[in-house]
Amino acid sequence: MPRWLISIFVLPLIACSPAQDDSHKFVSGDVAVHEVFWAVDHDTPYPFTTSGEISCVYYPEFGTEVYFEPAGYSEDSSIGTPLNKAAAKSLKRDDMTPNVPYSIKKGADLSEAIEVGLKACNKMYRET
Template sequence: MRINLSRWLISAAVLSLTACTPVQDENYGYGYVVVHEAFWGAEHDTPYPFTTSGEITCSDHVELGRGVFFNPVGFTDESYVGTPLNKAAADIIKLSRITPNVPYRIKPGMDLSEAREIGLKVCDEQMG
């Protein structure tokens, strides 16, 4: 059986983006956190930074670190590439030569620090 190396490398790169080991926690679900504008203000100090509800996820890359992404509701399966929320996520996308393909994004000028913190907690849960 002959293995096509380029196909294998592409699969590995995409898998590194999407294959996070899901860990269930009462606050974090299975490898993601659901966010919604109506509930954001109760637990966060910054305004809701996204244009719609969705999920904040994590992808851990060996060389680039923990990437945090936002995927809107309806665009959360593995065929979609979310909006990167930190440098590691942007670098993962750049290295993989893919682009985000979700229609909803970040509101202009918003503080993403709390959203990134949520994503990094997801990473911590997955690693634990």
């Protein structure tokens, strides 16, 4: 059978296939943070002892995990400090512990830092 004839039969099958379900997407994102610039966009004091990166990972079955990694530690082998319950539960479930220096100020309000991470994943999710 000629190739052009095969393509006539295959094209409608491809064109009429349902779109991929977006609920199974893996999404990650990150935002650099520094104490000097934190006060510009946030109401709470800078919650970390050093500059670094707030990162997020979204798995549909687990939810959005938010972590902090100090500057110089955002590598594939680094396990950041969990900032929200989803991140803490994920690490516990996988029997993992953070391997970056602990860099959260004692008594710090993490609500805005967590929000930064959640927004990063939401933004990346919308862009994919």
